[in-house]
Amino acid sequence: MNRLFKGRFFLLIAVLLMVALIAACSSGEDNNDTDDATETSGTPSTDAEGEVSGDLEIQYFVGGYGDSWWKEVIADFQEEYPDINVIEHAGPNINDEMRSRWVSNDPPDVVYIDGAGSSETQMVEDGQLMNLTEWVEGIELEGGDKLVDSFIVQPGKFNGEIYSLPLVFDTWGTWYDRALFEEKGYDVPTDFDSFMSSMEEIKDGEGIEPFVTSGQHPYYFLRGMLYPAFGAAGGEELLADLITGAEGAWTSDVVLETMKKVENMQQEGMFDSGLGALNHTQSQMNFLLHENSFIPVGFWLPNEMANDIPEGFDFGFIPSPMQDEGEPFAIVPDLRPLAIAENAENPEAAKAFVEFAFTREYAMSFSEHTGAIMNITEVDLTENENVPGYLTEANAMINDPEQVQIYEKPHPMSADLETPIGNALMSLMLGNMTAEEFVEEAEKAAAEYRD
């Protein structure tokens, strides 16, 4: 036996080990080969008459908005372009499932960036998205209006360049059950003070802790309550400084004052004491079961929980009431963009699809299908019976600057900054940290992020 490991066999094992090592250490360089291989197998092209044809791969996340709108658009697109074969990659975990395709430089052609595991900022930084700056100038809507002039919120820019087109206009706000409020005569909050007194009333009247959010995802509270609060207190400049982690922004007096409000909510027992462990669905379920009466989430709530809504429940939506008395509500839009991959195999078909999807007609049907708003102006929802009431109301409110101020953020906060801030925020909300300690922690996280 001993000889076995001294002779040829040992050599064989050594060679295999070397092969494994070399394979492990060389994965970065050999990707060009796979590219060539896939290019020959696909059939991208513009055929003789200038018609687009070939395979078109579309990746879209399916979450609270469902997938019925996508199915409709894709079916219509297929009819309009019979030579294109649309391949859909969709589902609630699609971002993770498609990750290996992006890493190996074989991405789908069109991607809708939304949901867990996706980050527009990261994709732009990694050079994965096509620069659309020039191309978008030429796109027109059905009435002849230029698309770039018809966005409710303009596309995010990275060094002045556009890499994605904002498709969904969502905004976080605070939900309540209108039926319950009307029945018991509770006041719908109009600013922070009335918010506190309304919660006090509910606490006594219903015997519940009135406010819930997902503690497993502290950024729900950050985006849903604090962004509007910061917007109202310090405008877009403060919001931008906080999101980019500018020095001294988190320890500024305005931020401390806002965080004192949160501390106050905690001390008065407004937060659900179990929220620390709740995930997205559990927190929304708690809200529907009247375990709590306020929850900050986006427009997806009614659609996502459609099967669990108790009878008589009537969704009411207000921008999160964190502002001082006499100030208008604040809203910070949250956009979900559509983009084309830099290495799309069929860029012509991809462009055709993106252009096809951005119309006022589809914007209307988007609201019907999802209960949310597409990022296109001059879509009149008031006349449409299929659009839920809360949406037409919210839409009217958002368009009235007397009532609501819109504050745009430069881009989403990086997960590297959002995670530590979210963790400290959770500690504050559970009563294990003071507002002063929180701002120090957040400033520390921002300093680390800047490095």
Place this chain on the structure above:
Amino acid sequence: MVQSKKQKYTFLAFCLVPTFIMFAIFTLYPLFSGLYYSFFDWSGSSQNKEFIGFDNYIKLFNDAIIPNTIIHDYFLVVTKVIGIMILAMFFAVALTQLKIKEAPFYRVVFFFPNIMSVVVIGILWTFIYNPSMGLVNSGLEFLGLGNLARPWLGSETWALPSLVLPSIWAGIGLFMLMLMGGISNVSKSYYEAAEMDGANQWQQFWKVTLPLVWPQIKISILYIVITTLNGSFVIVQVMTAGGPNNSTHVMGSYLYQQAFVQYNFGYGATIGVMILILSLITVLLMQFLMRRDKVEY
């Protein structure tokens, strides 16, 4: 029959080479590529990566969350080893020595959690711990101990200890079966001899059963340690996702968060290397501490 040397080598190669190739592809390759990526600044979602030498390792040593994740992991290791071994031993002895008629039934019942996915177990226990409608709090209130009720998984203090119970519950069955196998291999004559010498049940357990099933106990403990260090991630991810405020993060869940939520794949790989080294040291240490001469009567 005499085998020629050539035949012998061909047979050995037939057995070893395919296994080794599999081992190289599925174990060595990921191991070395993990090590390789730990030297890069890489988001894990594109081809762009930059060689940064030992920067990730420097970051690891300066990361204030890392020491806590290690403590949390070893907290789970210690509590699981103690909890599972005591209960598994107790059930194994009870089901083999006490001549209970329903033993096969209990064997199935205790083993049942082992055939369930850890994810299912995690979700099940989140319902049990639910502060308003969960079994634990309503049970406490029913017993008049309502003041002990708390948001178990939502509390920075109680979340980690709350993860121990489902982990133990899920682990008992397998080790109970292993120990039962060991105990049933112990010859009846030893117990008869011990009884004749006047040893009671308790003394029989300490002097006969325990020394003779020591190999099984040792393997069980090692197995619990290794699976906890590498796999406690699942139960944490499902039940608390590392929160609130990192109070339940173990090394594995923190790796996941860094690599797949914060897009620091290179740093995630570095944490992976740390887990490997710590697991290795722990197992070697355990081997050393648990060495005992083989007992034969």
